[in-house]
Every structure is written in structure tokens, then in C-alpha cells.
Amino acid sequence: MLLDAKTAPLVAIVTPVYNGAEFLAETMESVQAQTYPNLVHIVLDNASTDATPEIIARFKAGRVPLVTARNPTLLSMDQNWNAALALIPGEAKYFRILCADDVIFPETTLRMVALAESDPAIAVVTTALLRNDQEEDFRWPRDRTVFDGVEALRRYFTIQGTIEARQALMRTRDLASAAPFFDLNVGHSSDIDAVLRLLAPGRLGFLHEPLGMVREHEGNASSAEMRPTHAHFNDWLITLRRHAPRAFDASAYAKLERRYWRFYLRRLLRWRFVHGNRRAWDLHMQLLAKQNNRPSLIDYADAALDLVFEKFGLRQGWYAYPA
CATH class of the missing domain: 3.90.550.10 (Spore Coat Polysaccharide Biosynthesis Protein SpsA; Chain A)
Structure with missing residues (x-):
């Protein structure tokens, strides 16, 4: 044109x-x-x-x-x-x-x-x-x-x-x-x-x-704010829950959302107890509480058990962004 x-x-x-x-x-x-x-x-x-x-x-x-x-x-x-x-x-x-x-x-x-x-x-x-x-x-x-x-x-x-x-x-x-x-x-x-x-x-x-x-450099928002706290993991959860239901049927969306939720919880545990990143842990706990979505012990146990199923090929793990 x-x-x-x-x-x-x-x-x-x-x-x-x-x-x-x-x-x-x-x-x-x-x-x-x-x-x-x-x-x-x-x-x-x-x-x-x-x-x-x-x-x-x-x-x-x-x-x-x-x-x-x-x-x-x-x-x-x-x-x-x-x-x-x-x-x-x-x-x-x-x-x-x-x-x-x-x-x-x-x-x-x-x-x-x-x-x-x-x-x-x-x-x-x-x-x-x-x-x-x-x-x-x-x-x-x-x-x-x-x-x-x-x-x-x-x-x-x-x-x-x-x-x-x-x-x-x-x-x-x-x-x-x-x-x-x-x-x-x-x-x-x-x-x-x-x-x-x-x-x-x-x-x-x-x-x-x-x-x-x-x-992408040390002076922009993604480097200065997001990377040290992995804030983009929570951003993705919000985006997924807000927009993905318009692209999938109820069953497919539920599987996608649950797959990411379990992956997210395992990352939270890793940041806190493996990497000692208390700053990231505290931020995500605050964000999830604000969203009325603070995980329970059952949620964490389910996420950990899910990893076992993944290792034996019984469930598909999270395969996409963020990794």
C-alpha cells in the first residue's frame, strides 16, 4: 500500500x-x-x-x-x-x-x-x-x-x-x-x-x-527491579489468569493454569531455601496475599508431588516462559 x-x-x-x-x-x-x-x-x-x-x-x-x-x-x-x-x-x-x-x-x-x-x-x-x-x-x-x-x-x-x-x-x-x-x-x-x-x-x-x-541493560526496569526478585513470575500468573481463558476451553485452561501454578510454587521454594533469596520470597508472598492467593501447605505439597510425576513422565511440566 x-x-x-x-x-x-x-x-x-x-x-x-x-x-x-x-x-x-x-x-x-x-x-x-x-x-x-x-x-x-x-x-x-x-x-x-x-x-x-x-x-x-x-x-x-x-x-x-x-x-x-x-x-x-x-x-x-x-x-x-x-x-x-x-x-x-x-x-x-x-x-x-x-x-x-x-x-x-x-x-x-x-x-x-x-x-x-x-x-x-x-x-x-x-x-x-x-x-x-x-x-x-x-x-x-x-x-x-x-x-x-x-x-x-x-x-x-x-x-x-x-x-x-x-x-x-x-x-x-x-x-x-x-x-x-x-x-x-x-x-x-x-x-x-x-x-x-x-x-x-x-x-x-x-x-x-x-x-x-x-x-536489556542494568539501567532498565527489567534488570533493576524484576530480575533480582523474579517479579515477572507473578506478572505472568496475572497475565495468564486474565487473558488465557479467552483462548482456551475451560478444561484446557485449567490444565495450563495448574501446570504453571505448580511450577511457580516450586520456584518460590527454590529461591527461599536453595538460593536464600529472602527478598524474592517476601515480595512474592506480599503479592500473592494482595491477590488473595497465598499458597497453603497443601499447595506446596501438591507442587512437589507434581515434580515426581513429571520425572516419571506421568505429567507434562511447565515448558514455556518464564523458565
């Missing part, structure tokens, strides 16, 4: 940033280098204390228009992301989050919008990408670029198709699907939670060529 300056719908690229001086310039340069003809770049500074404001100022005369704002006080990550969405112009048809340490390639927006425009039922377009310069296998069948939303959910939860929410183009009409758009109660998974919420009634568009790079 040919898109020129007169026919191309407006796309808002949204970059919430906090102390992003190390990589922000490269991120903003990648937006300025887009071949797509109708863009606006929204950058919300979350009360940064480094050189972030000066870096943002350098791009105010760029080819791609820049909309900027600064929070007077520090917000949580999800609060900042939701505040950034509020800056999207009303005439924009599409939007995406571009984190302040990630980059997109020159043809990224053009390719993603072209796919979205080919089918009005497509709610989310995402692509393969590089992670720290390394290409990954996203597992989607290469002979297709459009997937029914329920099929996409099923593939996602059985690791037959990976979705990187940081590389997701969505329609602004769907900003009203939830208030706030990024849920404040799903740990570090508010981005994928939003994507999965949009898929069940819609379709997924997936481009198999890597069209961006995400960074």
Missing part, C-alpha cells in the same frame, strides 16, 4: 523517559530517520535529574514534529506512560510506545502502518526485532502476517508466537478500551496486558523482518 504525505494517517510515537541520557539521543534520532511521512514524536520527561531535558531540546527543530512535556514530580512508570498517552493529538490514528533506550529502523513505521491499513480488524501490529543486537525467533508461521486474535492469544500462551509489546503499533480508537490504558495493578506487565486485551476482539499483524532493537 502506497502512503504519501496526503494520505498517510498521523502516527504518534510516544517516548516516556526518566533519566534516559545514556540512550535517548539514539532513540530520538531513530524517530527522526523514519521514512513514514506523517509522524509526531511525543516525549514526556518524568522529572529526570540527568541531561535528559537538554537532549530533548536538541531535537525541537527536527523534521518530525516534537511534542514535549515534563512532570513536576516523579511518577511511577505506568503513571508516566498513561500521562504520555494523554498528549497524543486527537487526529492521530495510530500510536506506539518507543522506550527511551530502544530504536526503530527507518522503514519500521511505514511497514507497520501499511499492514494495519490493509485490514481494519487488525488491532495490534508488531514485528520481529533484535534484542541487544541479537536476532530472536518469534515463532510465528512465516507464510502469514495476519492472525485471528484468539489464535494469537493461544500461540502466545503456548510459546508458539512471541509478542514484544515494546514494538506494538495500536489504534488510538482503542485508547478508550480501559481507563487507564496501562493497568496500574499488573506489576511490570502493563504493556503486554494492554496488547493482549486488544487481541481477543481483533487481529494481530506480525512482520517477520526485524524492524527495531530493544535493549
Whole structure:
């Protein structure tokens, strides 16, 4: 599909940033280098204390228009992301989050919008990408670029198709699907939670060529907050329970959920009693209690017995993310 300056719908690229001086310039340069003809770049500074404001100022005369704002006080990550969405112009048809340490390639927006425009039922377009310069296998069948939303959910939860929410183009009409758009109660998974919420009634568009790079480094949230405490294990439980029932029948979902629950409990025991990670144990106990889901001794015994059944090949163990 040919898109020129007169026919191309407006796309808002949204970059919430906090102390992003190390990589922000490269991120903003990648937006300025887009071949797509109708863009606006929204950058919300979350009360940064480094050189972030000066870096943002350098791009105010760029080819791609820049909309900027600064929070007077520090917000949580999800609060900042939701505040950034509020800056999207009303005439924009599409939007995406571009984190302040990630980059997109020159043809990224053009390719993603072209796919979205080919089918009005497509709610989310995402692509393969590089992670720290390394290409990954996203597992989607290469002979297709459009997937029914329920099929996409099923593939996602059985690791037959990976979705990187940081590389997701969505329609602004769907900003009203939830208030706030990024849920404040799903740990570090508010981005994928939003994507999965949009898929069940819609379709997924997936481009198999890597069209961006995400960074995993010591300064980002996944490294600084999630990894020491394995918080993503609880995030996955929330995501699984919230979205998987729309992709499986009751029996299949119950088996999937129970398989993960047993695996999760065994990991909890390992972190506490093998690795001595009391910080992780305490966090997960707090999270599970808050979710009215604190495990009992019977739950732990069941999880331990399940491992015996797995060893003898009598039950299938957990085989997917997180491992």
C-alpha cells in the first residue's frame, strides 16, 4: 500500500523517559530517520535529574514534529506512560510506545502502518526485532502476517508466537478500551496486558523482518527491579489468569493454569531455601496475599508431588516462559 504525505494517517510515537541520557539521543534520532511521512514524536520527561531535558531540546527543530512535556514530580512508570498517552493529538490514528533506550529502523513505521491499513480488524501490529543486537525467533508461521486474535492469544500462551509489546503499533480508537490504558495493578506487565486485551476482539499483524532493537541493560526496569526478585513470575500468573481463558476451553485452561501454578510454587521454594533469596520470597508472598492467593501447605505439597510425576513422565511440566 502506497502512503504519501496526503494520505498517510498521523502516527504518534510516544517516548516516556526518566533519566534516559545514556540512550535517548539514539532513540530520538531513530524517530527522526523514519521514512513514514506523517509522524509526531511525543516525549514526556518524568522529572529526570540527568541531561535528559537538554537532549530533548536538541531535537525541537527536527523534521518530525516534537511534542514535549515534563512532570513536576516523579511518577511511577505506568503513571508516566498513561500521562504520555494523554498528549497524543486527537487526529492521530495510530500510536506506539518507543522506550527511551530502544530504536526503530527507518522503514519500521511505514511497514507497520501499511499492514494495519490493509485490514481494519487488525488491532495490534508488531514485528520481529533484535534484542541487544541479537536476532530472536518469534515463532510465528512465516507464510502469514495476519492472525485471528484468539489464535494469537493461544500461540502466545503456548510459546508458539512471541509478542514484544515494546514494538506494538495500536489504534488510538482503542485508547478508550480501559481507563487507564496501562493497568496500574499488573506489576511490570502493563504493556503486554494492554496488547493482549486488544487481541481477543481483533487481529494481530506480525512482520517477520526485524524492524527495531530493544535493549536489556542494568539501567532498565527489567534488570533493576524484576530480575533480582523474579517479579515477572507473578506478572505472568496475572497475565495468564486474565487473558488465557479467552483462548482456551475451560478444561484446557485449567490444565495450563495448574501446570504453571505448580511450577511457580516450586520456584518460590527454590529461591527461599536453595538460593536464600529472602527478598524474592517476601515480595512474592506480599503479592500473592494482595491477590488473595497465598499458597497453603497443601499447595506446596501438591507442587512437589507434581515434580515426581513429571520425572516419571506421568505429567507434562511447565515448558514455556518464564523458565
